[in-house]
Structure formats: C-alpha cells, structure tokens
Amino acid sequence: MKKRLIGLTLQECEAFAEEIGDRKYRGRQLYKWIYAKRADSFAAMTDLPAALRDTLSEIAELGYLDVEDVDDRSTSDSVKYLFRLQDGRHIESVYIPDSSRKTLCISSQVGCGLNCQFCATAQLGLQRQLTAGEIIGQVLTSMRLRGHDLTNIVFMGMGEPFANYDEVIRAAQLLSDDNGLAIGARRIVLSTAGLVDKIIRYADEGHKFRLAISLNSPFQEQRGQLMPISRKWDVTALLEAVKYYAVKSHKVPTLEYVLLAGVNDSREHAAGLKKIVQSMPCKINLIPYNPTGALFSRPSAQHIETFIRWLLPLRAGLSVRWSKGDDAQAACGQLAGKKEERLL
Numbered sequence: 085m086k087k088r089l090i091g092l093t094l095q096e097c098e099a100f101a102e103e104i105g106d107r108k109y110r111g112r113q114l115y116k117w118i119y120a121k122r123a124d125s126f127a128a129m130t131d132l133p134a135a136l137r138d139t140l141s142e143i144a145e146l147g148y149l150d151v152e153d154v155d156d157r158s159t160s161d162s163v164k165y166l167f168r169l170q171d172g173r174h175i176e177s178v179y180i181p182d183s184s185r186k187t188l189c190i191s192s193q194v195g196c197g198l199n200c201q202f203c204a205t206a207q208l209g210l211q212r213q214l215t216a217g218e219i220i221g222q223v224l225t226s227m228r229l230r231g232h233d234l235t236n237i238v239f240m241g242m243g244e245p246f247a248n249y250d251e252v253i254r255a256a257q258l259l260s261d262d263n264g265l266a267i268g269a270r271r272i273v274l275s276t277a278g279l280v281d282k283i284i285r286y287a288d289e290g291h292k293f294r295l296a297i298s299l300n301s302p303f304q305e306q307r308g309q310l311m312p313i314s315r316k317w318d319v320t321a322l323l324e325a326v327k328y329y330a331v332k333s334h335k336v337p338t339l340e341y342v343l344l345a346g347v348n349d350s351r352e353h354a355a356g357l358k359k360i361v362q363s364m365p366c367k368i369n370l371i372p373y374n375p376t377g378a379l380f381s382r383p384s385a386q387h388i389e390t391f392i393r394w395l396l397p398l399r400a401g402l403s404v405r406w407s408k409g410d411d412a413q414a415a416c417g418q419l420a421g422k423k424e425e426r427l428l
Contacts, residue, residue, distance in 0.1 A: 089118055090147035090224060091217025093258065104143070106136060114140075119264030124148060124228055149221045151229065165226060169194070169218060173211055175242055177222040179230065187236040190222045192252050193243025198277050200298075200311045202344060204376035205242045213248045219255035223265070238273040240296070245274050246282035256293050269293050275340065280317040280325040287329040296338040296369070297326055301348045302356030310348075327364045336401075338367045343391065345373070345383040354394035367401040 092100065094115045101111030113132060117123040126132075126140045152174065153166035163179040175191040196203065197210030227233060237259055239245040245252045252274065260269045269292035276283065277298045286295065299322075301307040307314040314322070326337050341357065343349050361368065370392070373382040383391070388404070395402065 087144045088147035088217050089114070089144055090221050091215055091219075091255070091258070092118075093254075094261075094263065104139060110136065115264065118146065119258065119261065120266070122224060122227060147217050147221050148228065149218070149225045151225065154229070165222075165229070167222060167225065171212075175214065175218070175222070177226055177241060179226060185235045186230070186232065187238060188223060188226050188234050189238045189241050190219060191241035191243050192219060192239055192245040192248045196243045197247065198244050198311070198313050200277060200313075202300075202310065202342060202373065202376070202380050207376075208242075210243075210247075213251060214243070216251045216255040216258065219251065220258055220265075223259060234267065236271045236273075237267055238275065238296075240273070240275045244277055244279070246276040246279040246286070249282050249285070253289075253291065256291070260293070273338075277311055277313050278317055278322045279313070280321050283322075283325040283329055287325075287332040290333070294335065294338070295329060295333075296340050297322070298342070299339045299357075299360075300342050300344075302353060302360055306348065310344075323360060323364065326366070330365050336365050336367055338369050340369045340371060342371045342373050343383050343388060345381045345387070347380065349383050349387060349391050351394050354391055358395060358398060361398060361400040365400075367403070368395070368398065370402070370404045372404070372406065 087100070089097070089100075092115070094112065097115040097118075098108040098111035101114065102108055110132065114129070117129045117132075123129055124146065126137045126144075126146075129137060132140075149167040149169070151165060152168040155164040155166070158164075161181050165177045165179070167175050167177065169175065173194045175194055177191065178189040180187045180189060191214065193213055194211035195208035196205045199206045223234065223237065237256075239252060239256075256269075256272050256274065259265050259267045260272060272293045273296050274286075274293050275296040275298060283295070283297075298311070299307075300310055302319065304314065304319045307319055317325075326339075329335070330337055339360070341348075357368065360366075370388070372388055373380055375381055392402070392404070
C-alpha cells in the first residue's frame with residue numbers, strides 16, 4: 085500500500101525524504117506543496133526533480149478523499165459532502181458559507197460511541213477513529229471542490245473529537261501551522277459532549293483553539309438521559325472542568341444548547357441555563373434541532389423567540405445557529421448512516 089502523505093508533520097516529511105534517499109530540505113518542499121500550495125498531484129510539484137516526482141508517484145499518494153456524494157439541495161447555501169474512506173467507510177463534512185466566513189464542519193470519527201439520543205451519528209455506533217490525515221483530507225478535498233480556501237473549521241461533524249484526542253489535536257495543529265494551511269487557531273473550534281478528563285488535559289496543554297461544550301440541559305437527571313456521558317461525568321463535574329479551562333486558558337468557552345421541543349425549552353430550563361452563566365464566563369449558542377427521526381422535534385420559531393426572552397438579560401454572549409429545518413439531510417450522520425447500514 086502506498087504511503088499517504090496528508091497528515092504528516094514537517095518533521096515527518098523531512099524524515100520521509102531522507103528515508104527514500106533524498107535530502108531533508110526536499111521534505112520541507114514536499115510539506116509546502118501539500119499544505120501551503122494545496123497540490124493535488126506530484127506532477128504539480130514543479131520545483132522537485134522529475135526523478136523524485138516519479139519516485140513519489142510509485143511509492144506514495146497525497147491522500148485526498150474520494151467524494152461519493154454532494155448534497156446541495158439545501159434551502160440555505162450549505163453543502164454536504166459524503167466521503168468514502170480507503171476501507172469503504174463513510175464520513176461527512178458540511179460547507180457553511182456566510183457573508184464573512186467560509187466554514188467547514190468536519191468529522192473526527194466514523195460514527196460515535198456516546199449515544200446521545202438526539203444525534204443521527206449515534207445511531208451508527210462507533211465504527212473507528214479517523215486519522216489526522218483523514219481529518220485534514222476533508223479540508224483539502226473540500227477546498228479543491230470549492231475552488232477556494234476556508235476561513236473557519238469546526239470539529240462538530242460525526243464523532244466525539246475528544247474521544248479521538250491525539251489525532252484531533254494533531255490535525256488542528258497542522259491546520260493552523262503558519263507554514264501550511266495557516267487557518268488561525270482562533271478560527272478552529274473543537275467541540276465535546278463533556279469528556280471531563282480531556283477538557284482538563286486540553287486546558288493544561290494550553291492549546292489556542294476555541295472550545296465548545298455540548299450542554300443541552302442544565303439538569304443532571306435529564307442530561308443523563310439525553311447524553312449518557314453525563315452518567316460518568318455529571319453536570320457539576322463538567323462545569324467545574326469548563327471553569328478550570330476558562331481560568332487556565334483565559335478564553336471564553338461556548339456552551340452549545342440544542343433546543344428540543346417540549347424537552348429542554350421550558351422557562352425552568354432557561355432559568356437553569358442563566359444560573360450556570362452567572363457562575364462562569366461563557367457564551368451561549370442556541371441550536372434549533374434538526375430532526376433525525378420521530379423521537380424529537382424542533383420548537384416553533386415563536387417558541388424559540390420566547391425562550392430567548394426568558395434568557396434575557398443574560399451575562400453572556402448569546403447567538404442562535406439558525407439552520408433550515410427543511411434542508412436535505414440536515415443533521416450530521418444522515419447521509420453516512422445510509423451507507424454505513426449496508427456495512428454493519
């Protein structure tokens with residue numbers, strides 16, 4: 085099998101160049117072509133000797149992902165990509181443009197093992213972890229499809245990023261490297277459902293990427309039902325970890341709150357959320373639910389506005405991630421789920 089180069093660090097590219105009998109600086113050139121210049125073939129690497137390009141074509145490949153489906157039927161401008169991996173598994177990325185940003189929401193696992201009740205990806209279970217190369221492959225392949233660079237990356241697609249911590253951090257570091265893709269660290273968001281040990285590790289390691297926490301209920305009993313991870317680390321432990329991160333990093337985390345009709349959208353839930361905000365610096369991101377089945381539904385627009393009024397005044401930044409409820413395959417995991425069912 086050919087060696088895949090997307091996902092290699094600068095030092096690994098240098099070592100690879102020496103392994104194949106060339107000089108270390110050729111590895112630096114290779115790294116620049118892969119990440120900074122976004123080359124999609126070895127033939128395009130014109131400052132490498134022809135003999136080296138021939139050798140690379142024989143023993144290596146870049147590692148762009150195979151595109152199996154492109155779903156652009158959205159009533160918004162978002163586009164969902166279904167990628168096929170080397171082992172036949174499938175993952176998704178979603179391109180989300182607005183007036184000032186070109187954002188890609190990327191996956192970190194094939195499926196997910198956390199079993200959050202409202203999540204389409206949870207229905208797959210965990211199939212396997214993605215490599216850093218497969219994570220970055222989503223970005224580079226999407227850039228090639230779009231014909232332009234991306235400004236923002238969010239790890240909010242399929243999977244729990246902190247359950248694949250090492251590969252996710254490696255990918256984020258490569259994405260933000262000034263000598264490569266050069267996407268600013270503050271424009272990269274890592275999201276977690278609440279792996280407390282990894283939040284603390286993340287804070288201690290001093291990463292500059294932004295952190296988002298999927299909260300979805302201020303009440304432990306309910307959160308434990310919606311998100312089984314809360315049975316291992318309860319809401320109190322989670323919030324203590326988030327406070328630790330905020331103090332240690334001097335950064336403001338985001339609390340994501342998926343609004344589920346008749347489940348977590350009452351006045352009492354708003355009051356509980358306000359109480360949390362009073363005890364820690366944070367931002368609130370309300371996410372009206374995108375249906376993935378019959379179990380949950382999205383609150384009406386009128387009720388969402390009511391919930392927002394219940395929250396105000398709020399000692400935190402507040403945003404609403406409005407996505408179109410009638411978008412084709414709107415929730416992460418739906419396209420890939422159809423493919424993965426055939427493999428299970």
